[in-house]
Amino acid sequence: MLNMHNIRKSYRTDTVETHALRDFSLSVDEGEFVSVTGPSGSGKTTFLNIAGLLETPTGGEYHLDGQEVSGLSDRERSRLRNEKIGFIFQGFNLIPDLNLFDNIDVPLRYRGFDSKERKRRIEKSLEQVGLSARVKHLPAQLSGGQQQRVAIARALAGEPRFLLADEPTGNLDSLMARQVMELLELINQAGTTIVMVTHDPDLARRAHRNIQIVDGQVSDLRNTIGAEEAAVA
Amino acid sequence: MIGYYISLALRSLRGTPILSALMVAAIAVGVGASMTVLTLNYMMSQNALAHKNDVLYAVQLDSWDPNQTFNRGDGGNDIPLQLTYQDATALLRSDIPARQVAMHRYGFTVTLEDSEARPFTAETRVSTRDFFALFDVPFIYGGTWAEDADLSPEQLVVLSKATNDRLFGGADSVGQIVNLNGEPFTVVGVIDNWNPSPKIYDLNNNPFADSEELFIPFGLHRRFEMVSWGNTNGWSAGDNGYEGYEARLFGESVWIQYWVELNSAEQKSQYDEFLTGYIRQQKEQGRFPRPLKFALTPPSEWLVLNDVLEDDNRVLGWVSLAFLLVCVVNAIALLLAKFLRKAPEAGVRRALGASRHAIFMQHLIESMCIGVLGGLFGIVLALIGLSGIRALTLGIADRIASMDWLMMLAAIVLAILASLLAGIYPAWRISRTNPSVYLKSQ
Numbered sequence A: 001m002l003n004m005h006n007i008r009k010s011y012r013t014d015t016v017e018t019h020a021l022r023d024f025s026l027s028v029d030e031g032e033f034v035s036v037t038g039p040s041g042s043g044k045t046t047f048l049n050i051a052g053l054l055e056t057p058t059g060g061e062y063h064l065d066g067q068e069v070s071g072l073s074d075r076e077r078s079r080l081r082n083e084k085i086g087f088i089f090q091g092f093n094l095i096p097d098l099n100l101f102d103n104i105d106v107p108l109r110y111r112g113f114d115s116k117e118r119k120r121r122i123e124k125s126l127e128q129v130g131l132s133a134r135v136k137h138l139p140a141q142l143s144g145g146q147q148q149r150v151a152i153a154r155a156l157a158g159e160p161r162f163l164l165a166d167e168p169t170g171n172l173d174s175l176m177a178r179q180v181m182e183l184l185e186l187i188n189q190a191g192t193t194i195v196m197v198t199h200d201p202d203l204a205r206r207a208h209r210n211i212q213i214v215d216g217q218v219s220d221l222r223n224t225i226g227a228e229e230a231a232v233a
Numbered sequence B: 001m002i003g004y005y006i007s008l009a010l011r012s013l014r015g016t017p018i019l020s021a022l023m024v025a026a027i028a029v030g031v032g033a034s035m036t037v038l039t040l041n042y043m044m045s046q047n048a049l050a051h052k053n054d055v056l057y058a059v060q061l062d063s064w065d066p067n068q069t070f071n072r073g074d075g076g077n078d079i080p081l082q083l084t085y086q087d088a089t090a091l092l093r094s095d096i097p098a099r100q101v102a103m104h105r106y107g108f109t110v111t112l113e114d115s116e117a118r119p120f121t122a123e124t125r126v127s128t129r130d131f132f133a134l135f136d137v138p139f140i141y142g143g144t145w146a147e148d149a150d151l152s153p154e155q156l157v158v159l160s161k162a163t164n165d166r167l168f169g170g171a172d173s174v175g176q177i178v179n180l181n182g183e184p185f186t187v188v189g190v191i192d193n194w195n196p197s198p199k200i201y202d203l204n205n206n207p208f209a210d211s212e213e214l215f216i217p218f219g220l221h222r223r224f225e226m227v228s229w230g231n232t233n234g235w236s237a238g239d240n241g242y243e244g245y246e247a248r249l250f251g252e253s254v255w256i257q258y259w260v261e262l263n264s265a266e267q268k269s270q271y272d273e274f275l276t277g278y279i280r281q282q283k284e285q286g287r288f289p290r291p292l293k294f295a296l297t298p299p300s301e302w303l304v305l306n307d308v309l310e311d312d313n314r315v316l317g318w319v320s321l322a323f324l325l326v327c328v329v330n331a332i333a334l335l336l337a338k339f340l341r342k343a344p345e346a347g348v349r350r351a352l353g354a355s356r357h358a359i360f361m362q363h364l365i366e367s368m369c370i371g372v373l374g375g376l377f378g379i380v381l382a383l384i385g386l387s388g389i390r391a392l393t394l395g396i397a398d399r400i401a402s403m404d405w406l407m408m409l410a411a412i413v414l415a416i417l418a419s420l421l422a423g424i425y426p427a428w429r430i431s432r433t434n435p436s437v438y439l440k441s442q
């Protein structure tokens, strides 16, 4: 499904060069639920952005669904992102002046569905996250947990094979966090591959597999949760 | 997708009403100012005879002073713009042109027998019979006079529609009698509304004046001792022994406008030869003291030659476009501020599958919407500007200081171009920004 080999990513500003990822190799299989942990600044978000084709790696190979994607044009990458990938962010990133319907509509517009199909999918995905009644609401009229569920609905509306979540519960209290986690588990059970960055060891443990990123590299794949707990403590 | 972008644009504009209003105002003011000037220039450069550009020619002969060139205006060619009476009558004898017209401006006092209508002075064109055919003047009733009337005095008249309305209530007046300076004239025709602006067939006086109210045959000069009521230029009284009115007719003053219709290159070269021969022959008789020179000028060049659109107007046109550019630069700054404030939204859209191109188009269309609105308000401002000019010029510029549909369309096109110019860089900037930067920051 996702196959990264020796991925490098460095950011160059005027004075310093930051190696956000180096010799980063990882495989994620179809249907897996992988949690990603690691200290702040270790490169977790960078990894997700590269995985989601939002950023291009400085070097290395990246196969998504068997396709080498490093050399693709922006248009092709955007199309792949639109069709195969759903993003969920810590900050929800709903568009504030669009109501729920129009927010979820965004990826479907770029997909080129007709209005009937878009409406069907929007209603279906809102139902999936239990917010059908709020379709005309603006994001600001919802709680944080509800907003994140809308963001999940938006990510799901395009029926992506692959869901990338960057600290999806980071801004939520533990109850709401658990609800969101349960929702993600349901989605995973329905067949969607999920990679989730989190700082919460309990949530990380609920995934099929946990990987830890330290200093831009995947560190030891076993006992990583213990290490994370040690780091947090 | 365009529809989606437009709806996003309108929503975005409504979201920041004050900023949007400022941007629309920037475009509107620029478009309004430049369209005011450009409309004037456009109306001044109209060529009512454009469709006859390759067959009609204004005739000029250099019969001027040996000691100095005839010079008028910047676009001039150093040849008098009109002919002497003697040259005009001589040229009329040529049968090379398909049609030809010798004419000048005059005026008559009009009265009607047994009528309550008050006498009035009517602008009159004294012309040979081909005037109407040559300049495509449409008739409602009757037609032009017969050829004889151009050679010997026959008191015939063609009325303008307005004059016929005034005198005969718009009825068919062919055969009726009208008194001009107390003499009876028989009406032979009534023309329909016809008012080329600029008045290309005679640009000597106000090029934006109305066309004449009466038209009478060229054969009546001696009968009424007519001279031009328009522009007359002279350099020598002539010494051909004539006295009185005849001396004025046969002097070297130029006051006759002369046009020919030459339908083929062959006809034209024949006519060139004819004019060359004529000038040579006149030189033998002691006239045409300057080097042999004449010109046949088609209507579009005639407008330039007569300096109808003065250089000042041209410069003003460029200045107004420069002003529009300043407005565009302002709009760029405002758009950039607005778009960058919305960068996080663009980041989200990128994450959800929008390509850079899609983001670029979305923002470009937003600036085009501003352009369309700016164009509409710009038209309103230009209409206000033009009505101001009409008020200031007390009617002289009424016909040129008005916008036609084409100019309104031009205003919209100009506004859209301006907004595209303003929008391209901000839209490009926003489409190039790295989405991940904005996705993190929330």
Ligand SMILES: Nc1ncnc2c1ncn2[C@@H]1O[C@H](COP(=O)(O)OP(=O)(O)OP(=O)(O)O)[C@@H](O)[C@H]1O
Residues within 6 Å of the ligand: A011, A012, A013, A018, A019, A020, A038, A039, A040, A041, A042, A043, A044, A045, A046, A047, B437
């Ligand atoms: N656009 C950028 N320009 C320059 N440096 C960057 C950029 N994005 C990330 N970095 C750097 O790359 C490194 C990895 O950043 P990244 O955001 O991937 O960390 P992270 O693991 O997601 O951290 P956190 O847990 O705090 O979210 C950091 O040192 C960061 O400063």
Ligand SMILES: [Mg+2]
Residues within 6 Å of the ligand: A044, A045, A046, A166
């Ligand atoms: Mg991060």
